[in-house]
Amino acid sequence: MPRYFFNLHIDQEVQQDDTGMEFKGLAEVRKTAQCLLPNIARDEFPGGGDRRSIVVLVTDQEGRPVYSATLDHAGSRSLVGALS
Secondary structure: OOEEEEEEEEOOEEEOOOOOEEOOOHHHHHHHHHHHHHHHHHHHOOOOOOEEEEEEEEEOOOOOEEEEEEEEEEOOOOHHHHHO
């Protein structure tokens, strides 16, 4: 089975996946990348600012990009909440 690598780009930081995982096809790769995003966001977003971005860039064994999934967070403080 082909091996795919799930490299994370969190804001300006890059975390290379040196191990990878084996999948039968791109449908499984796509689903896995999409499922990773909310799990990573739970760990990365709290206390990290009002604008955050996570990209999972999946590459094949030759280093070619095969899929990318992005989750952006933009938060803003309500003026009404700030007055109370």
